[in-house]
Amino acid sequence: MGKVIKADIAVIGAGSGGLSVAAGAAQMGARTVLVEKGRMGGDCLNYGCVPSKALIAAARAANTVRHSGRFGVNGHEPEVDFAAVHDHVHGVIAAIAPHDSVERFEGLGVEVIQGAGRFTGPREIEAGGQRIRARRFVIATGSSAAVPPIPGLADVPYLTNETIFDLTDRPEHLIVIGGGPIGAELAQAHRRLGADVTILEMARILGKDDPEVTEIVRRHLADEGVAMREGITITSVARDGNGIAVTIAQDGRDHHLDGSHLLVAAGRRANVDGLNLEAAGIAFSPHGISVDARLRTTNKRVFAIGDVAGGHQFTHVAGYHAGIVIRNALFSLPARADHAAVPWVTYTDPEIAHVGLSEAQARESHGQAIKVVRWSFAENDRARAERETDGLVKVVVGPKGRILGASIAGPHAGELLQPWVLAIGQGLKIGAMAGIIAPYPTLGEVNKRAAGSYYTPTLFSDRTRKVVGLVQHLP
Numbered sequence: 001m002g003k004v005i006k007a008d009i010a011v012i013g014a015g016s017g018g019l020s021v022a023a024g025a026a027q028m029g030a031r032t033v034l035v036e037k038g039r040m041g042g043d044c045l046n047y048g049c050v051p052s053k054a055l056i057a058a059a060r061a062a063n064t065v066r067h068s069g070r071f072g073v074n075g076h077e078p079e080v081d082f083a084a085v086h087d088h089v090h091g092v093i094a095a096i097a098p099h100d101s102v103e104r105f106e107g108l109g110v111e112v113i114q115g116a117g118r119f120t121g122p123r124e125i126e127a128g129g130q131r132i133r134a135r136r137f138v139i140a141t142g143s144s145a146a147v148p149p150i151p152g153l154a155d156v157p158y159l160t161n162e163t164i165f166d167l168t169d170r171p172e173h174l175i176v177i178g179g180g181p182i183g184a185e186l187a188q189a190h191r192r193l194g195a196d197v198t199i200l201e202m203a204r205i206l207g208k209d210d211p212e213v214t215e216i217v218r219r220h221l222a223d224e225g226v227a228m229r230e231g232i233t234i235t236s237v238a239r240d241g242n243g244i245a246v247t248i249a250q251d252g253r254d255h256h257l258d259g260s261h262l263l264v265a266a267g268r269r270a271n272v273d274g275l276n277l278e279a280a281g282i283a284f285s286p287h288g289i290s291v292d293a294r295l296r297t298t299n300k301r302v303f304a305i306g307d308v309a310g311g312h313q314f315t316h317v318a319g320y321h322a323g324i325v326i327r328n329a330l331f332s333l334p335a336r337a338d339h340a341a342v343p344w345v346t347y348t349d350p351e352i353a354h355v356g357l358s359e360a361q362a363r364e365s366h367g368q369a370i371k372v373v374r375w376s377f378a379e380n381d382r383a384r385a386e387r388e389t390d391g392l393v394k395v396v397v398g399p400k401g402r403i404l405g406a407s408i409a410g411p412h413a414g415e416l417l418q419p420w421v422l423a424i425g426q427g428l429k430i431g432a433m434a435g436i437i438a439p440y441p442t443l444g445e446v447n448k449r450a451a452g453s454y455y456t457p458t459l460f461s462d463r464t465r466k467v468v469g470l471v472q473h474l475p
Contacts, residue, residue, distance in 0.1 A: 005133070006031070008135050011034045014034055014100070014112075015043055017140040018306075019100055023110070031111075037114070041100035045093060046093060056349075058085045062080055062194075082167070085193060117132075118275055118279075119280035138303045138325055140318065142270075142308055143270050143307035144162070144268065145269075147266075148264070158244075161182060170193060172196065173198070175263070180266075184217070188226060191221075198226075199221075200257075201230045205218055210354070212359075213408070213409040216409040217352055234247070244260070269286065270309075280297075293337060320342075347414070351408075351411070351413035357405035362396045370398050375446050377391030377411070393410070393446045393450040403433070406420035430451050
């Protein structure tokens with residue numbers, strides 16, 4: 001074992017959250033060590049957010065060509081060069097990589113150790129043949145694809161989000177296990193790029209979102225030719241020549257599906273293997289490391305952030321956690337994480353975006369005291385001009401008009417959600433959104449119209465008509 005490195009803060013994992021902690025701590029003057037056994041940038045840059053959105057962008061371009069005839073432009077079936085799509089995806093990764101590189105972080109004053117980190121005691125880790133003792137530690141090792149215990153799966157080649165972006169040939173028939181956000185996004189993207197695609201889901205597609213909202217996306221997936229098998233059980237997977245054979249049970253019958261490629265997108269598991277957490281007195285489970293509201297583990301000198309801490313598994317949550325940890329670890333402020341206004345977006349087309357409580361959750365908490373308001377994209381002039389009218393804004397309003405939750409399915413839903421994130425985070429009432437001046441014609445008007453519809457029953461009631469009538473007789 002080499003020298004002992006002493007630090008104020010040591011971070012294990014150079015994904016989104018770990019990089020944010022390391023950069024912030026170093027620039028604030030803390031002696032900072034960053035340990036990473038794989039690629040700098042972690043899952044988001046190399047296997048998740050960045051490559052998936054680059055692939056989705058290519059698929060959208062193909063779909064625009066395919067359907068441009070509705071604008072009077074020559075629409076036709078596009079010719080897709082899948083190898084060039086692969087190069088586009090990896091070109092985007094390469095363009096962002098310098099921002100997350102070893103060189104940049106060393107330039108910020110971070111000591112970067114490339115190797116697997118493991119605890120050797122409550123206040124020490126070892127990595128790359130060196131021992132690191134620090135006042136505080138941050139575990140930011142993220143998550144990876146969970147592999148379900150399906151008979152035969154271990155004996156066949158399958159893809160996950162870590163390998164699917166390496167394909168240079170288009171799959172002939174991609175079978176996707178899992179109909180959550182990752183499965184749905186990659187299924188639609190590959191279908192638009194010319195592959196046959198089947199999604200297998202044991203419950204329902206995009207089951208964590210409001211059914212009224214997800215139905216819009218399900219309809220689009222079906223219209224584009226994505227086959228969806230819901231409420232099924234996968235009983236076996238086997239090789240079939242150069243392809244894959246999947247047997248499913250549905251409605252009491254067995255069905256056999258043949259595919260060229262198999263993608264496993266059936267959830268995520270926290271990356272805790274090899275950390276030797278027991279040596280540091282850190283409690284964990286298959287779902288992740290146990291943390292308190294300040295993101296401290298059962299060893300109060302050690303924090304866990306992002307996916308490895310369980311809960312919301314989003315890059316933006318890891319970044320938010322980083323700020324909480326810096327306040328706690330560097331300034332000894334009792335900062336606590338508040339997840340009440342955490343947004344999430346599924347980047348299908350149309351997108352799904354959500355923040356706060358769903359209608360079902362709000363009814364469970366507040367009973368009949370809630371009110372649900374909606375506004376359709378079909379009533380928005382900008383959406384009409386762009387022929388993107390299939391969408392919905394749905395807002396849940398609680399007692400005294402307080403905004404409890406919002407869900408959107410439609411074009412640019414992730415961008416349109418942000419005012420609702422602010423509103424819920426700040427405890428605003430529905431009148432704040434109804435009273436904004438929205439520029440015309442923009443998609444953003446759907447938010448104002450949805451909020452304004454909260455007052456429609458009162459404004460146009462018989463009582464209001466009587467009041468207006470009486471006022472008109474005043475001198």
